[in-house]
Amino acid sequence: MQWDGAPAVAAFSHGMALLAFVVLACLLLRRTWRQRPHARAMAWTAAATALWAASCMAVVVADAWPPPDGVVIAAPVLVEAAEALRTACWLALLLALSGAAPRLLVCAPLLPAAALTVSMQADASPLLRAGLPLASSVLGMLLVEHLYRSAPLNKRWGIKFACLGMGALFAFDFYLYSDAMLLRRVNPDIWAARGMVNAMSAPLLATAMARGPAWTPGLQLSRQIMFHSAALLGAAMYLLAMAASAWYLRYVGGAWGALMQLACLCGAALLLTAVLFSGAMRARLKLFISKHFYQGRYDYREEWQRFTRALADDAGGLPERAIQAVAALVESPAGMLWLRGADGAYQPATRWNLPLPAATEGADGPLCHLLSARGWVIELPEWRAQPARYDGHVPPLWAAQLWLIVPLMLDRSLFGFICLAPPRTALQLNWEVRDVLKIAGSQAASYLAHRASAESLAVARQFESFNRMSTFIVHDLKNLVSQLSLLLVNAEKHKANPAFQDDMLDTLSHSLGKMKHLLLKLRRDDAPDAAAPLQLDELLARAVQAHVGSEPRPSLELRAAGLTVLANGQRLERVIGHLIQNAVEATPRSGHVAVRMQESGDSAVIELSDTGHGMSEQFVREHLFQPFVSTKTAGMGIGVFESREYLRELGGQLQVTSAPSQGTTFRVTLPLHKEFDHGKK
Template sequence: MTIGAVSYLAGFLAFAFLEILLVINWHGSARGRWLILASGLTAVWCLILGWQENFHVFSARFIWTTELARTYVWLAFLGKLLSPNAGEHGKTSGGRAGIRWVGPAVALQLLYVWLEPYLEQRYPEIFRPAYQLIGHIGLALVGLILIEQYFRNTRTDLRWRIKFLCFALGAMFAYDFYLYSDALLFNRVNADLWAARGAVAVLLTPLLGVSAARNPDWTVDLFVSRQVVFHSVTLLGAGAYLLLMATAGYYIRYYGGEWGAVAQIVFLVGAFLLLALLLFSGQMRAHMRVFLSKNFFNYAYDYRQEWLRIINTLSDTRSGQPLEERIIVALGQAVESPSGVLWVRESAGHFTQRASFGDPNISIPRIDGSDPAIRHMETTEWIINLEEMVTMPEAYEGLTRPEWLERAPNAWLLVPLFHKDRTLYGVLLLTWPRTEIRWNWEVIDFLKTASRLAVSYLALEDAGRALAEARQFEGFNRLSAFVIHDLKNLIAQLSLVVRNAERHRHNPEFMSDAIRTVDHAVGKMSRLMSQLKNLGSGHAVADIELGALVREVVAARTCQAPAPKLGRLDHPLVVRANRDRLASAIEHIIHNAQDAAGKHGWVVVRLRAEPHGHAVIEVEDNGHGMDEDFIRTRLFKPFDTTKGLTGMGIGAYESREYIRSLGGELSVKSQPGQGSLFSFFIPGVKEPSANFATQEVKSA
């Protein structure tokens, strides 16, 4: 089999495969019909020329007729594309007008092909073989002109749909123009150029297939899996790279002299390492996916695959990642963002940082619910693109970059997470993508839809947590009934001692027994009190001078080493709260600090005023400290304790919730091995009530 036959056979197989895809996915469009006809006739053309290359059974007139038929059908397809009136039901009035002058020219040339032997024999001075070549050159020029007109008359924003078609047909007509111009110049057809046409046709089929998939008005809905395209392109690129490296290695060895063999080995090992690095590079894969989406597909996403990926990521509890991190991953992968931060709305209206993923280098524990960026997202349901905010400020109604993101240069998108009834449930920040992303309505709508799904998972999990906590509190309330029963027994024992004390107080045995009973009762009540002291109700509020209260709590905690020390005490600072509950909240944090610092450590308590009117109580220790993950996931989680059976894990939670009920906040700064700093932010009272008596607070 000759090389020409192999070339045309490859072209036949490629166009036959394209023809099968087009026929299966065709829905009756006239333009699609002409594309199917052109592809099918090109496959037949390749088959005939391949057969001719190997067996030479067809006459020259038949071969030239096949050439003209293939050229005409592609010109007719271009005429149909240029027709503005070609409808879905095959109305071709405009299409026939577009090619009416091409048909007679092809028919005239076809007539000349069949009459050529007679005319050249009868009138040799007039008719020559060169006329036939001139006709083919003219048809190739007509094809190039039609392609130029089609591209020029297509709207600029739609040219991405047709550019591969223009490349493919432009290459075909340009090749024909060169082939026949060379034949006219040298008075013979170049055999190599003729034989290579089949292989050139193979290169055109992917471009035609992509064009058919990009143009839904042709109603030829070709679908090619993005995964297949991605892996095929990767495999093809890797193969070309290895072939190039093998060639380079051969020349290195050939021209390297005595060092050639060693240099070749080192070069090939380095080439393989570079290929492995490229194949496993997340940034390179991101570039490849975006390039393929931009240039080979109608849409930026394969929505079926993307939706399945997001659902699988959100529901993958076996990964060990918390749901909040899985949300960042799921939405970040949609726009090639490697990291992000998630804030969730609290009951007080502000947003607290719930999770971060990757390395965003952004630590913003809290966002005020009245922040302009938050208000803008709530009002417009708009995703804030921080780069677009600078280049297109009119799209954001004068909104500027949030102050709390000034130290986050890698911040890119603020995605609002809306739950039912347009409630802003949370905010997701995504950092800059690995590769450039075409920011358009498709990406925006996809992120909005995916965020709705993600927040439904998050709201469901939060509801489950709240239900579990409620059940735990219910169980704890049942436990309280048993505690009250024990207290009743203790009261009965002590009451009996009191009643008998008047009669037997001079009896040494009675006194000894009474002391043992009281000691037992005190020990048991102390153990009960250590677990229940923060659960008292006490809803009465009053104006409280914090300096006196802090001194009282510190004095009460001197019973345990290390005894807390008083630092700075600003006075007078007045707050409005329930004295017992506030004292319990402060005392519990001091107690925790003493436990963390150990007997040989230190605990310092300070009180100061903030410029905006808040009072701040700081409790600092030099204990073992806590990492960010522990603070975020365990410190304030009810019934989660590190003290074993001696703790119940509700003290820190109850302290924070009570401070929040006052409109304040309990924040923590800590690092492993460097101690902890708890800060109570409590709103101050500017004008104390009339019955409030200012207490003198001595400086510590």
């Protein structure tokens, strides 16, 4: 072969690269340059690049002058090995310049080693041969871009030439191997120019090192990028292993090979999909990345943005979203929210993937005292194992299957608490996790308190509007009553036709009576209701008798007689009558409505039960006692609310037990009024 044309160009190009990087390596190893940051690492990388250029030049020379017979030179293997070493050194150098941890540096040779392995396979696909070096060049360009952007603005002057030189190396490799993937072969002209491009990068690297650059202090990879990259890498390795297994099954399976191969691939894809969608696997991967790649568990900016978005989102109920947002911080799959009620006790308000217990916690109980006084995030397994640390108290029975109790503190007082189920994967509850949960609990408490205040204000405005409307109606009715009264008087004085006048008088009297009755119902007396001793059996008899014509007809059962309470008779009778009316309307004609009264300690208990359509637990908890919320077409939605408020004024309670299609039971509890005769103890 003559030494001219393309071989001479390729040899000259790579010879220039060899000369440039040998000079660069010698400069970096001089005593005056050794003190510069990363000078030794740059020198070894330059030496590896010079070795690669020498091997490429040797291949070109060997092709131009073949060796004598009997002499075998493994030139292609030498070039591929030298190129893998060169690429690995440049990737490792970029990671070191970015301040990556030493455990990340071992990842640099992975792609070049894979490319070398594939190149040694004679039957390897051309796409795979070019694809792996192409991936290495893309990774190199990404690292160069990260190195430059992560550097402070006042430090970029020292590293810009180095980034330009290293970026040129990987950019040209990207051009070379992307063209090779397109055409299924390496273009000899582009390959020949590769050495010259590398040689032109050496002066830029020397200039940058002469300026004594201050590299960026650390590689900053977000947790999301690490998580998705690790998941993608694991999936790729898994699919490659399954593809190799399927190929082996096809190779040894004979006639069944094709079926076994397709079954293996489909089963592998289904298994991979199930694993990727598994919450437990995702939680374990996140925990592994946080534990082994980062000093802190949380990316606080990302977590706080996610938490705030979850609470501010309008979709769904705020209580349930608060549970989910707090649970996501510790990978918990379920939880429940307890809030302080009007009586000061804490009751379960809502749940997420957990049943609500039929229990309450007093404000002065051991659990609420620990939460409010100490502000702890209580770990229930620790409480059970070390009760002495919790003042000798034992956890409540309803928390047997729970893991954490997170206090919701608002203005240094306990607004409520969130109970969480055990996490999907084992999690060490250190000081960082506890502090994050405390801050999240306070944020959730502020959102819940703001929502409660807004709802209370809306109810107050509705009552104000209702009172204003009632005032106008009363005023108009007074005018109508006055006019009709005057008309009635005039009609009595000037009647001419007795039959006509009598009919008119009957009509006007009936209208006048209806309007007076409406006026009495809408009118509110400014004086407070007078409470007096009241016989409950007589009141219940009147209330039931008022609905004697209803279907179904309510029944009355008095298990105790002569029970007396201190209340306003009209208001209490209106409360009982309203509950009876609701039961009758909710029950079909073939159903049953019963009113029972009994004595329980110092209280009188009135139960009103029906076999109607019933109510769901969520409706009872969230809507039944809300004013201006009604399931009736013409209802105003204040009857049950007003009934409960008046019973609370008397010191009593109104409790509800209901289930869909099983009926409802209202339980009215009133304190008994006892009169003592003078002179008797």
